[in-house]
Amino acid sequence: MMSRRDFLKKTALVLGGVMVPVTALEILKPERLQALRADEAVRWGFLVDTYKCVGCGFCVKACKLENGIPYEADVTRTWVERYVLTKDGAFHADSPLGARDGFTSPELDLNESGQLAIDPEQIDKAFFVPKLCNQCANPPCVQVCPVGATYQTPDGVVLVDRTWCIGCGYCIMACPYGARFFHPTYHTAEKCTFCYHRITDGLSPACVQACPFGARQLGNLKDPDDPVTRAIASEHVAVLKSEYGTKPQVFYVGLDWEVR
């Protein structure tokens, strides 16, 4: 005759013993992993020409409206920075509201330090640099996610699963480019998706389409005939913070050494 205590003990033991290998081995099966690593025909890459950018900010406006980022909130998936280098060797940078309304004043908006007027005679060079998520080949933001809410798609875009994100903010801290932020409505981590809903449908990202000067381009890096791939292969391009080993997939033409 088995006592109740014995019965419960043995049931728990058997249940536990059965479930551990069944579920654990399911996610560890190596053949399934191998099959999923099949080569993709597409790897999205981005090319920014800083010579062409005039700082109009139409890209930022289009991005916010296309992707439902609250327009008045000071958060944005893409933004434009202005750099002004003066003859005394100093450099200044600003990006008021991420350049949502463009740059309409020669005075730099340095937030709490106020406005900075620079004598045009003292300007050595000045230029605009559009920024967005670099969709790194080795994304540090994905590595740090404790719950598997952010990931890289097979075609190389880093996305956030809004239903799975717990809002811990590790990814926001981990991104060396400051490309992530909290979405004010969803309260989850938010970032540029290269307009995944548009590019997988054969359209350009909203920012690329909105740019009147052709300063932004998206291309398939796996296609050697793609204009972006050819430009990256044949022109002088640079990436941001290459020393971090993140392998950014956003390439810049005319990137000045002052740009971080």
Added chain:
Amino acid sequence: MSGHIWRPLLVVLALVAVLIAVRQIYVPDDFGVHARGYTYGWYRSGSVIDWRWMPLQYQGKESCAECHQKQVAEIRDMPHASIQCENCHGPALDHPSDPPKLAIDTSRGLCLRCHARLPYPSSARGGLRGIDPATHHPDRECVECHPPHHPILDDVRAAGSAQGDLNASCRPCHQKQVDDIVGMPHQIIYCERCHGPKGDHPTDPPKLTIDRTRSLCLTCHDNKTRHNAGRPCVTCHDPHKSSLQFLQFLPSSGEASQ
């Protein structure tokens, strides 16, 4: 083995079993390791589908051209041809069903994104036509004088028949009036600015309503608010003539023009 080892061990095993059972129920079936391996590809694959199904807001110029061929053709050779319609007219979404009408941004701020002059020769911005927003008619909307689809005033001034281009649809019938204004200060103003919305004239409306009010002139000539206050400017000034030929109804108008 004695009970003091088995008992905690069973508790641990039971907890593990509960954890795994909960995980089985709570975690979706499509959650797992995908193409980029454990480090980068540990996710719910349905999320990719979620992102692909995000609604489109910006439809692009090609989509506008399907119905608005005339406007797209009109801007084709203009400097603003490279600007997407939706940059100013707003994202189309499901237009014309939803919204049936787009809200056009005609604000000064929109134009200043490019045309506020910034002294940056090393940037493409330095090469754009620019104004100082603080001194160039600060309280006007740009579109009051600069039709955004035909923006170059210098070209209008340079070409003798440019007024015809600016108002190509008025010229075939109103040749004399269009010719009269060429070379005059007001040639940079398109006819509709004073003669009212054209609509489908001459069918509908058969006659346009001319705005002869003082307030229309004062939108630009705002330094004249006290000059013969209360009387319409057109009593003395012919808006189609130059500043020296304006005194149209005075007997000495010939002298005034010398």
